[in-house]
Structures are given as C-alpha cells and as structure tokens.
Amino acid sequence: MFAVGSLNFAVSMFYRSSTAVISPALVNDFGLTGAQLSDLSAVFFYSFAFSQIPIGMALDRLGPRITMSFLAVAAVTGALVFAKGQTPNQLILGRTLLGIGMAGNLMAVLTLLAVWFPVDRFAFLSGMVVSIGVLGSLFAATPLTLLSMSVGWRASFLICAGLNAFVVLSFILIMKDCPDSHCARTMQSGPVLGGLGRLFRMYSYWAISLANFVRYGFFAALQSLWAGPFLMYGLGMGEIAASNAILFMGLGYMAGLPLSGSLSDRVLRSRKNVVLASMIIFCVLTGSIIPWTSATHTWILFATFFGIGLTAAPGQILYAHMKELLPPTMIAQAMTAVNLFTTLGAGVMTHVLSLAIGCDPCNLAGPDGFRPLWYVGGFALMVVCLMYGVVPDSTALKTAKS
Numbered sequence: 001m002f003a004v005g006s007l008n009f010a011v012s013m014f015y016r017s018s019t020a021v022i023s024p025a026l027v028n029d030f031g032l033t034g035a036q037l038s039d040l041s042a043v044f045f046y047s048f049a050f051s052q053i054p055i056g057m058a059l060d061r062l063g064p065r066i067t068m069s070f071l072a073v074a075a076v077t078g079a080l081v082f083a084k085g086q087t088p089n090q091l092i093l094g095r096t097l098l099g100i101g102m103a104g105n106l107m108a109v110l111t112l113l114a115v116w117f118p119v120d121r122f123a124f125l126s127g128m129v130v131s132i133g134v135l136g137s138l139f140a141a142t143p144l145t146l147l148s149m150s151v152g153w154r155a156s157f158l159i160c161a162g163l164n165a166f167v168v169l170s171f172i173l174i175m176k177d178c179p180d181s182h183c184a185r186t187m188q189s190g191p192v193l194g195g196l197g198r199l200f201r202m203y204s205y206w207a208i209s210l211a212n213f214v215r216y217g218f219f220a221a222l223q224s225l226w227a228g229p230f231l232m233y234g235l236g237m238g239e240i241a242a243s244n245a246i247l248f249m250g251l252g253y254m255a256g257l258p259l260s261g262s263l264s265d266r267v268l269r270s271r272k273n274v275v276l277a278s279m280i281i282f283c284v285l286t287g288s289i290i291p292w293t294s295a296t297h298t299w300i301l302f303a304t305f306f307g308i309g310l311t312a313a314p315g316q317i318l319y320a321h322m323k324e325l326l327p328p329t330m331i332a333q334a335m336t337a338v339n340l341f342t343t344l345g346a347g348v349m350t351h352v353l354s355l356a357i358g359c360d361p362c363n364l365a366g367p368d369g370f371r372p373l374w375y376v377g378g379f380a381l382m383v384v385c386l387m388y389g390v391v392p393d394s395t396a397l398k399t400a401k402s
Contacts, residue, residue: 001116001175002125005109006132008068008171011164012102013136015079016044018144018160019095022153030088042347043092047099049343053196055104056336060329063177064108072168075101079161083154106133107339108171110319111332115178119324119396120265126316127261131254199330199337207387208322209341212315214384215279217345218286218377219312221353223249224346226373227305234367235301236294248302252309260314265397271321272393275314276385282311283381290374292367315342324394352376 019026019041026032032040058067078097085091106129113125147156199205223246231242264274285307323334356372357364364370
C-alpha cells in the first residue's frame with residue numbers, strides 16, 4: 001500500500017514539472033511565447049488547487065478507490081490530449097485535465113495512511129511518501145529529456161499515459177479503503193457542505209492553511225525560480241555552483257520530511273512544537289541571507305540552503321495537525337482544504353516575489369536588488385508563525401499508545 005501510493009504520488013510530481021524540459025520543443029512546434037509557456041505550466045496548478053475541495057468530499061464519502069478511478073480517467077485523457085494537441089489551447093486543455101487527474105494522488109494516500117496506520121506513524125509515513133514522490137520531479141528532468149530526444153515529446157507523453165494507467169490500475173486493485181471494522185465509522189454521511197462549513201468557521205483551519213501557503217509557497221518560489229537568479233546575478237556564482245546550492249536545498253527538503261515526521265510522531269509527540277520550531281528557524285535563516293555578499297563563504301551558503309530545505313519540509317505535519325482537530329469522518333476534507341492553500345501558495349508567492357523585485361533579474365547586479373526576496377519571505381513567515389502560535393496542539397499523540 002505504501003509503495004504503490006508513493007509511486008502514484010511520484011507520477012503527480014512528474015507531470016507538474018514535465019513541461020520545463022520540453023519547452024524548447026513546444027516553442028519550436030507551436031511558436032509559444034513566454035507568457036503562453038507560463039500559462040501552460042500554471043494551468044496545471046490552478047486546476048489542481050481548485051479540485052481539492054470536491055476531491056476531499058469525494059474521498060470522505062466514496063473512498064479513495066472510487067475517487068481515484070474517476071480521477072484516473074481525467075489524468076490519462078489529459079496526457080493523451082496533450083500528446084495529440086495541435087493548438088496551444090489543446091495543450092492547455094490537456095494540462096488542465098492532468099491537473100484535475102493528479103489532484104487526488106497525495107490526498108488519497110494520506111487518507112489511506114490515516115485509517116490504516118496508528119496516529120503516531122502518520123507524520124513519518126506521509127513524510128516518506130512526499131520524499132519518495134519528489135523523485136518524480138527528477139524523472140521529469142534528464143530522463144524525460146533523453147526520452148524526448150529519442151522518440152519525440154509526443155511519443156514520450158503517450159508512453160507516460162500508458163505508465164500512468166498502469167500505476168493507477170495497480171493502486172485501485174491493491175488498495176482497500178479501510179479495515180472492515182473501521183469503514184462504518186469513517187465514511188461521512190449527512191449534508192454535503194455541512195462539514196465544510198464547520199471547517200471554514202475554524203480559526204485553526206485558516207492559521208494552518210496560511211502557514212502552509214507561506215511555508216511551501218516561499219520554498220517552492222525559491223527552488224523553482226528565484227534562488228538561481230539570486231545566486232548567479234546577485235552573488236556572481238557560476239551555473240554549476242548555483243545548481244549545487246539549489247540541489248542542497250532539495251536534499252534538505254527530502255531529508256526533512258521523514259525526519260520531522262519521526263520527531264513529531266515518536267520523539268516530541270507533538271504536531272505544533274515541531275512545525276512552529278521549524279518555521280521560526282526557516283524565518284531566521286531567511287533573515288540571515290540579507291547581509292550576504294559575493295564574498296560569503298560557499299560552505300555558509302550551502303549549509304544555509306540545506307537548512308532552508310530542512311526547515312521548510314514539515315508540511316505533512318500540518319495536514320496531520322488539521323485532521324486531528326476534526327472528527328474521523330472529515331479526514332480527507334480537512335487535508336484537501338489545507339492542500340488547496342499549499343498548492344496556491346507556490347504560484348502566488350512566485351508572483352508576489354516577482355512584484356517585490358520589480359524588474360528582470362538579469363538586469364540586477366549584486367545582492368542589493370534581491371533583498372526584497374528575503375524581506376518579503378521573512379516577514380510572511382513571521383506573520384504566519386504568530387498566527388499558528390495560538391492554534392491548540394493536537395492531543396491525538398498524547399492519548400495514543402506508544
């Protein structure tokens with residue numbers, strides 16, 4: 001169950017990053033502008049994000065197997081439409097369907113983990129799922145480039161559609177929604193929007209959601225876009241050295257997911273303490289970058305970027321915290337409602353940092369022009385730390401048997 005669920009999430013991570021390496025081919029075939037390429041990438045995230053609420057309700061009412069069966073149709077259809085697309089609009093339609101189809105991959109696995117495993121294993125296992133899933137992004141880099149060079153980008157996506165169908169079929173055949181003795185009390189009934197209304201009236205929901213919005217959004221904006229220009233144009237680093245620093249950020253993130261989960265589940269037995277400490281350190285590390293110059297030692301730079309990845313990681317603990325503040329019948333709704341903000345955070349924070357910089361980064365020489373990145377990110381982290389600080393901790397770990 002864990003292996004197939006992790007593989008299913010890796011497929012989602014692959015698709016969300018897949019347009020980067022084939023963008024030259026898309027420009028050559030369709031004459032796409034930079035704005036159209038941005039739209040092609042962004043539409044995946046927006047369709048993904050706005051699918052979260054209905055998917056959460058479906059997971060709680062229908063269960064992961066039925067929900068994933070419907071989403072699989074959208075995913076495979078999206079890959080086929082993208083592979084066969086003859087116009088930019090058809091490509092956008094394909095990416096939209098892919099966003100919808102991939103929107104439940106992580107949430108379905110987390111829902112299964114919540115009902116099949118003890119509460120003091122959830123944060124560690126969910127962290128491992130996300131950490132393994134990140135490997136999907138790596139396959140969307142060099143392996144996809146080599147495949148595209150060999151058979152073309154269209155054939156590559158046809159192959160991906162076939163693999164996607166195989167993985168989802170394996171998921172549906174292997175997974176069972178819950179243990180027999182557990183199903184009756186975890187499947188939700190009653191008014192469809194009743195639980196959602198309760199969720200939206202909770203201060204804890206908004207504090208946790210905004211914490212994930214800033215935490216992941218700022219990290220993703222740095223990793224996917226702004227860290228590179230800062231290192232190369234701001235600090236004068238070469239492409240290889242800058243890439244290595246960003247790699248350290250990714251390694252820190254991958255290490256931080258299971259580590260923070262284990263600390264939360266088994267050591268501190270607290271959701272709030274691990275998340276709050278991590279975000280405070282993330283904020284401090286962000287502020288420590290403000291005085292950097294081109295003379296800053298490389299080891300300080302690499303260690304700081306690794307630390308940013310490490311302390312940005314504990315997002316899966318916020319999912320655990322939210323679900324443990326609500327009854328078992330709302331597990332999926334609680335997590336998907338938080339995930340809505342997590343996904344939106346990546347896009348919105350990227351645009352906010354762009355507005356803060358105010359010009360093309362290649363026109364900036366020296367670190368001064370990039371300091372708004374760290375001011376905005378540090379301030380946003382400080383605000384959500386204060387908001388999250390008054391959220392009550394989960395008591396589930398306190399009452400769970402060791």
